[in-house]
Amino acid sequence: MYSQGLIGSGEQTTETPEILAAFQARIDADEKIEPNDPMPAAYRKTLIRQIGQHAHSEIVGMLPEGNWITRAPTLRRKVALLAKVQDEGGHGLYLYSAAETLGVSRKQMTEELVSGRAKYSSIFNYPTQTWADIGAIGWLVDGAAIMNQVPLCRCSYGPYARAMIRVCKEESFHQRQGYEIMLKLAEGSLAQKEMAQDALNRWWWPSLMMFGPPDGASEHSDQSTRWKIKRFTNDELRQKFVDATVPQAQRLGLSPPDPALAWNEAEGRYDYGEIDWDEFWAVVKGHGPLNKARVAARKKAWEDGAWVREAALAHAKKRAARQSVAIAAE
Amino acid sequence: MPAAWVAALIGLADDHLILGHRLSEWCGHAPMLEEDLAMPNIALDLIGQARGLYTYAGDLEGAGRDEDALAFGRLERAYRNLLICELPNGDFAHTMLRQFYFASFMQLFWQETESSTDATLAAIAAKAVKEAQYHRRHCAEWVIRLGDGTDESARRMAEAVTLLAPYTGEFFMADPEAGGAVAAGVLPDTKALQPAWQADIEQVFAAAKLVLRENVYAQKGGRRGLHTEAMGHLLAQLQFMQRSFPDMTW
Numbered sequence: 400m401y402s403q404g405l406i407g408s409g410e411q412t413t414e415t416p417e418i419l420a421a422f423q424a425r426i427d428a429d430e431k432i433e434p435n436d437p438m439p440a441a442y443r444k445t446l447i448r449q450i451g452q453h454a455h456s457e458i459v460g461m462l463p464e465g466n467w468i469t470r471a472p473t474l475r476r477k478v479a480l481l482a483k484v485q486d487e488g489g490h491g492l493y494l495y496s497a498a499e500t501l502g503v504s505r506k507q508m509t510e511e512l513v514s515g516r517a518k519y520s521s522i523f524n525y526p527t528q529t530w531a532d533i534g535a536i537g538w539l540v541d542g543a544a545i546m547n548q549v550p551l552c553r554c555s556y557g558p559y560a561r562a563m564i565r566v567c568k569e570e571s572f573h574q575r576q577g578y579e580i581m582l583k584l585a586e587g588s589l590a591q592k593e594m595a596q597d598a599l600n601r602w603w604w605p606s607l608m609m610f611g612p613p614d615g616a617s618e619h620s621d622q623s624t625r626w627k628i629k630r631f632t633n634d635e636l637r638q639k640f641v642d643a644t645v646p647q648a649q650r651l652g653l654s655p656p657d658p659a660l661a662w663n664e665a666e667g668r669y670d671y672g673e674i675d676w677d678e679f680w681a682v683v684k685g686h687g688p689l690n691k692a693r694v695a696a697r698k699k700a701w702e703d704g705a706w707v708r709e710a711a712l713a714h715a716k717k718r719a720a721r722q723s724v725a726i727a728a729e
Numbered sequence: 730m731p732a733a734w735v736a737a738l739i740g741l742a743d744d745h746l747i748l749g750h751r752l753s754e755w756c757g758h759a760p761m762l763e764e765d766l767a768m769p770n771i772a773l774d775l776i777g778q779a780r781g782l783y784t785y786a787g788d789l790e791g792a793g794r795d796e797d798a799l800a801f802g803r804l805e806r807a808y809r810n811l812l813i814c815e816l817p818n819g820d821f822a823h824t825m826l827r828q829f830y831f832a833s834f835m836q837l838f839w840q841e842t843e844s845s846t847d848a849t850l851a852a853i854a855a856k857a858v859k860e861a862q863y864h865r866r867h868c869a870e871w872v873i874r875l876g877d878g879t880d881e882s883a884r885r886m887a888e889a890v891t892l893l894a895p896y897t898g899e900f901f902m903a904d905p906e907a908g909g910a911v912a913a914g915v916l917p918d919t920k921a922l923q924p925a926w927q928a929d930i931e932q933v934f935a936a937a938k939l940v941l942r943e944n945v946y947a948q949k950g951g952r953r954g955l956h957t958e959a960m961g962h963l964l965a966q967l968q969f970m971q972r973s974f975p976d977m978t979w
């Protein structure tokens with residue numbers, strides 16, 4: 400689904416000023432940095448952390464939506480949801496591959512996730528209680544993901560930028576699909592409309608939190624911006640999201656749960672109310688409604704699957720040994 | 730005449746929907762990311778095949794039941810799937826072996842159905858046979874890997890063979906509702922598919938170093954709506970929205 404405004408970076412770098420200046424010159428010339436190019440250690444670390452968090456978000460994001468696959472209301476919706484959750488797994492796979500080009504293995508990253516050390520998007524620590532949540536996630540969460548990820552298509556690191564181009568196409572499809580679920584609910588019975596409004600009420604603020612802490616509080620933005628890992632600040636992206644989403648809510652006849660939300664004619668944007676940053680930090684630090692359940696689910700899948708992965712490896716070895724015996728006998 | 734095929738087509742559709750449902754339960758919980766993609770892929774094909782069959786059955790019936798009315802709107806006793814499709818997933822070995830058995834069977838079934846006297850079914854079969862071929866290959870590879878992997882995987886695979894043995898006989902029992910369709914050359918006689926299926930299983934088991942279990946008492950009844958206790962719980966999830974919010978558009 401998406402990468403949150405990166406949490407907990409602030410890497411130090413130890414290269415000489417000459418090396419850093421030469422690297423910065425390549426960035427300024429809009430050259431793409433490729434896996435075998437020289438790069439400052441902090442650039443590498445920041446990217447590993449960001450791409451890793453993004454990959455984990457895709458994978459953990461399969462859980463809240465996966466919660467409704469067996470209960471989707473129609474066969475058409477079931478197939479679309481199953482395909483969407485599968486897409487998110489595919490995004491995780493490309494992103495792990497992109498991170499692997501920086502010298503970290505998928506196994507290492509997965510072990511960090513299941514140990515609870517790795518961060519992922521805070522929004523997936525909230526529960527999906529109704530079918531409307533599936534619409535709201537597609538519309539809002541994939542919508543926020545697109546805001547975050549479209550600029551990443553121009554990220555200075557080549558493999559990440561290329562992965563994002565492919566991922567963004569699918570995320571915008573997911574966003575339209577989610578909005579269409581909401582539209583059907585909005586056009587439906589009173590029970591359906593109420594379900595839609597309730598979902599918006601619960602997912603609105605967590606969606607705004609997806610862009611990460613406010614600009615003043617974020618430690619790494621400046622360096623990431625100079626290196627063209629990040630192109631916009633958290634607050635800039637959040638504002639774009641609000642401006643794009645409020646009219647969509649109006650078209651649905653739904654209201655975001657924010658009494659302070661109002662069009663600001665002078666600024667040409669929506670003003671919105673104060674985000675509950677205490678809630679955000681609590682969720683980021685592991686105290687959201689489902690942080691423990693999400694990590695436990697990933698851990699269970701990883702541990703329950705260990706014998707399968709070992710067997711696949713053992714079988715491949717046996718097969719290779721038999722092949723070399725056969726070749727030797729020729 | 731075609732109205733007499735409706736129940737047989739619904740049974741076939743139920744096989745695909747119910748097994749697709751089971752497989753979809755793995756999504757997000759697979760042993761590796763590659764399988765988190767592959768199992769939903771197979772589930773998508775199965776549910777897609779179910780949709781085609783339900784829609785056609787509903788058209789032939791002419792009573793206004795669409796794919797969703799058929800998929801969600803019946804009581805447990807009216808579902809006609811083979812019992813093997815509704816069994817809980819068990820571990821990955823159990824899931825893959827079941828899927829291999831089913832895909833191997835359906836590959837043969839769809840191959841015959843490609844020359845059905847009914848053009849719609851022949852068209853459904855032409856697409857489905859390619860999908861079943863891919864499912865069969867994917868799952869056979871896993872049966873071989875796990876059967877000839879580690880001691881633990883071999884033990885789990887052997888256990889799956891034992892657990893599933895009573896449920897494969899039903900593939901080849903005549904569907905009490907399909908007599909007309911078989912006589913008219915619309916659907917194949919499944920009994921005739923048994924030797925080829927058996928040969929396929931034996932060949933894969935040989936590569937997997939697995940031993941086939943023979944002469945097991947076969948469980949039956951799915952085609953007459955006689956289900957295991959797992960079925961009601963599956964339907965409780967499958968039908969949850971349609972039962973909670975009847976007659977709404979989604």
Ligand SMILES: [Fe+2]
Binds near residue numbers: 401457486490566
């Ligand atoms: Fe995604």
Ligand SMILES: [Fe+2]
Binds near residue numbers: 570
């Ligand atoms: Fe994403």
Ligand SMILES: [Fe+2]
Binds near residue numbers: 487541569570
């Ligand atoms: Fe998405």
